Amino acid sequence: MNWTEPTTLTVTCGRGCTGALRRELAALGHPEARDFTPTALGIEGDLREALKLNLWLRTANRVLFEVAAFRARTPDELYAAATGLPWEEWIAPGSPFHLHGDAEAPGLRDPRFALLRCKDAIADRFVRKTGARPDSQSNPEGAACIALHWRDGVARMHLDTSGVPLSRRGYRLRPWIAPLRENLAAAILLESGWDPAEEAFAGPMCGSGTLAIEAAWFALRRAPGLHREHYAFQHLRDWPAADWRGLLEAARRRCLPMPAVPIHASDLDPRAVEIARDNADRAGVARWIRFAAADFRRAPLPAAPAFIAMNPEYGERMGLEEKLAPLYAAIGDDLKRRCAGMRAAIFTGNPDLAKRIGLRPSRRIPMWNGPIECRLLLYDLYAGTRDPRLLRKHAAP
Numbered sequence: 123m124n125w126t127e128p129t130t131l132t133v134t135c136g137r138g139c140t141g142a143l144r145r146e147l148a149a150l151g152h153p154e155a156r157d158f159t160p161t162a163l164g165i166e167g168d169l170r171e172a173l174k175l176n177l178w179l180r181t182a183n184r185v186l187f188e189v190a191a192f193r194a195r196t197p198d199e200l201y202a203a204a205t206g207l208p209w210e211e212w213i214a215p216g217s218p219f220h221l222h223g224d225a226e227a228p229g230l231r232d233p234r235f236a237l238l239r240c241k242d243a244i245a246d247r248f249v250r251k252t253g254a255r256p257d258s259q260s261n262p263e264g265a266a267c268i269a270l271h272w273r274d275g276v277a278r279m280h281l282d283t284s285g286v287p288l289s290r291r292g293y294r295l296r297p298w299i300a301p302l303r304e305n306l307a308a309a310i311l312l313e314s315g316w317d318p319a320e321e322a323f324a325g326p327m328c329g330s331g332t333l334a335i336e337a338a339w340f341a342l343r344r345a346p347g348l349h350r351e352h353y354a355f356q357h358l359r360d361w362p363a364a365d366w367r368g369l370l371e372a373a374r375r376r377c378l379p380m381p382a383v384p385i386h387a388s389d390l391d392p393r394a395v396e397i398a399r400d401n402a403d404r405a406g407v408a409r410w411i412r413f414a415a416a417d418f419r420r421a422p423l424p425a426a427p428a429f430i431a432m433n434p435e436y437g438e439r440m441g442l443e444e445k446l447a448p449l450y451a452a453i454g455d456d457l458k459r460r461c462a463g464m465r466a467a468i469f470t471g472n473p474d475l476a477k478r479i480g481l482r483p484s485r486r487i488p489m490w491n492g493p494i495e496c497r498l499l500l501y502d503l504y505a506g507t508r509d510p511r512l513l514r515k516h517a518a519p
């Protein structure tokens with residue numbers, strides 16, 4: 123298989139994160155990214171490019187390598203076209219495969235039926251060409267991954283080069299309440315415009331530590347993929363392993379020896395702090411994060427210029443909202459009292475609670491936490507002047 127042939131690469135992310143993803147793609151040499159859906163952007167590239175995106179993208183879920191697009195009106199037409207594709211040339215011999223995707227067609231009551239027909243097509247093709255039927259499995263771990271998107275009479279088939287979503291970095295093994303997905307935490311940092319060369323970072327409601335750990339990776343210029351060992355592209359036939367080793371080596375060389383700014387993480391609950399430290403240790407950044415168990419009002423903060431990021435609970439359960447209102451009011455008071463000359467980001471899914479903060483955000487960015495529409499609220503906390511350049515200059519310790 124000639125993997126140097128360019129095709130469409132579809133890069134998926136969480137809803138509300140395409141802005142951050144677009145900026146990442148531009149920084150990686152793709153200013154031309156096109157909007158495909160509210161959760162996907164498209165660029166042109168070959169498999170080596172897909173490998174690079176898997177290694178470097180902080181906000182993406184998957185990188186899909188398109189192998190075919192064809193018209194199909196019925197599941198039988200889908201089967202006929204899919205069985206004509208040279209799967210045995212793309213997937214490594216003996217590898218199991220995993221198929222996922224979505225399908226919408228007139229008369230199709232259950233999209234799983236389309237996926238089943240497509241799975242049969244791939245397996246039957248292998249039998250016809252190699253004499254052996256590959257195992258298909260329901261999870262992406264350890265398998266070649268294929269994605270089907272069938273809509274408006276057009277089916278697109280992709281090799282999913284990521285497999286297990288890139289959001290699962292692998293450092294967060296111990297659970298804590300309402301953790302942010304790792305790539306959502308990274309999108310929050312990118313959308314906020316946090317500058318890891320200039321602004322210290324503090325996460326005073328750190329929970330399992332996701333924001334602080336992503337901040338540390340960002341500050342170290344550490345590629346998120348350096349932490350991960352398995353990708354679905356490793357199950358493609360003759361995948362460019364030497365190129366991958368080169369990309370890993372270059373990414374290791376780009377890592378800074380230490381962050382340029384202090385990174386703080388704290389939580390009221392000492393158990394959360396212990397879990398966050400443990401996760402940071404697995405991510406290789408525990409030594410760069412100053413942990414503390416403290417109420418956010420007493421949490422140690424770095425000197426300005428600094429960026430404070432918080433994801434307080436927002437309580438979907440009845441009654442919880444009233445309980446949380448004083449917490450949000452206290453966040454606003456504390457930002458005013460202790461954080462003059464800094465910037466802050468609050469990520470919340472409850473607009474009424476957000477109003478209790480009592481400060482005017484400079485930006486409100488819609489971002490979804492799974493199915494929940496949330497807002498990333500950004501605040502410039504002025505210290506007597508509204509000119510941020512002057513603030514920077516005068517706020518240094």
Ligand SMILES: C[S@@+](CC[C@H](N)C(=O)[O-])C[C@H]1O[C@@H](n2cnc3c(N)ncnc32)[C@H](O)[C@@H]1O
Nearest residue numbers: 300301302327329330332389390417418433435
């Ligand atoms: C929604 S969780 C944060 C989850 C975190 N973003 C993550 O990815 O794991 C909210 C956190 O705020 C903490 N918290 C609640 N009240 C607090 C307070 N007064 N001071 C500091 N932390 C507090 C909770 O213990 C909890 O860990």
